[in-house]
Amino acid sequence: MAPTSTTTAPSPRRRTPQALGAAVRWPAREAWISWRFIRNDPWAGFYPGVVFALAVAVHQHLSPGRLAVTAAASTVYFWLYLYTFCLTNQLAGTREDRLNKPFRPLIRGDASFRGTWVRAVVAFAAFPLVGWALGVWQWTLLWQAMTLLHNLGGARHWAVKDAVVGFGVLPMLGPAWQMTAPLTADAWRWMLALAVPIFFLVPLQDLRDLHGDTALHRNTFPHAFGERFTRRLLCIGFVLLPLVSHFLLLRATGADALAWSAEAATAALCWNIARRVVHRRSPAYDHRTYRLFEYWYAAVLASAFITL
Template sequence: MRIPAARLPHWLKTIASEVYLYWRFTRYDISATVIPGMLFMLAAWHSAQPDWHALPGLVVWGMIYFWLYCTTFCLSNQLAGEAEDRLNKPDRPLPSGLVSRRGTWIRWFGTMILFTLVGWWLGVVEWTLLWQVTLTLHNLGGFARHYWLKNLAMMLGVIAQLAAAWQMVRPLTPEAYTWLILAALTAFANISIQDLRDIDGDRLNNRRTLPIVFGTNFTRGFVAVAFVLSALLTHFALFVPFGLNVGALLLDLVLAGLCLVIAGRVLLFRTTAADHVSYMLYTYWYCFVLAAAIVVL
């Protein structure tokens, strides 16, 4: 029998409301944070002698760690961009009135402390601190206002994410460094795709993103070329050196096809909604790259 919400214990209602609130803060960023981290963690587990008994614990701790990785960024990002969100994303918790700024600050400080403790417990505190410094500079220190600092921050974020994912399972190897460095380099160029969907909000916040500084036509051309080059880089740097078996070849073709689809969409479909879809496809491509590491490494 279903218990009416009004009859639920107060503590249970509080937990349910907090879960819902955090979901509202993070729901658009899970495919770029939690899922990639978990996939590369599984690649590290699979590349050694897979210990099936250790896997459930790794999955639980990985979910906790990368949820904190995501949440610490989203809370501070939305605190800094509340005015922009009132224009572009009024359904987010702050502009919709679901939570106060004071409440969001308290939650951010709390999750930052918890993130540090979990990173220390898992033996990846150096990568945790790198991400905390990077996200603070990006969201609250002005890095997000200039295109190359913003892209640099995202590149460092990828390094912190993937290095922690691997190291919480086993020490970093040359193969792991190859994978995470290439992912970081492609992120430095490809991440500008998200700026195409937020131009009005970026102008409101006096940001100097790539489309605002160089124009949308240049940015679309730059991003399209970057995705074509990403297809070539992943093929020659990630797949060819480790051998092209049937599974790796299929993944290689899927990733190349997705890069070409994104490049074509960026050039041909020029609405905010279309740019959002293109950005989400980029996050899926990123996830597929890391899923391929499970097969290849």
């Protein structure tokens, strides 16, 4: 008779390190994948919201503990704000991304379509719950509606595309303020003084994608009105933009050196963009020009720490 082999079940101690490793690897991988989806847009859709929420919290003289809570809450909220937009945008725009943005994760194969759909459903369900917990759920639902309008066909026409991006400032800055304080006239001043100029100036982002948009018959602002006219209009707009900042936002007066420094820095960004936008060089050059516009947006909101 053959000897009977005996096996013993692995002890819990042996399984525990493996289970812990899997428990750590899964969220780490999801965090990495989520970053891959949003990594081209955090200066437009993540950093500015967190910065403005913290500026409002400082203005409200919150305690260090509440300030830390605001920092954590705004980080989660605005990550989902951008993540939900990018997931649905990239699911709906794979044809365009193959031409304009081949570095995105769906095109590179870093994420599957099925996995991305699952992430989109989970993120879309989680976002209103976070908004409800923070008392800003109305803004959350408004942004979700704008996201779907943009990504499910609206972005093919310049008016819808630019309106969603421009007035998407409202469901960003509104909850950033409302997380710590009721909306006031000052809050609406900041929101509208940024949303309206951004609506008129956001066609800057389309200059970098002209070739792909032409191939896909997307009616962006430069296609509707001509690249030459668009560049000239944007140049004038960015030359004048510091006046909007001065009279409606930063309002530096007297010997307020910090406020004047903020005005000087943001004006320098605007005038550099105005200089660059009239030069048609390459999509990469236009992309860097648009990146300066994102830096301007973040810098203006950072100035709220000293000008609110």
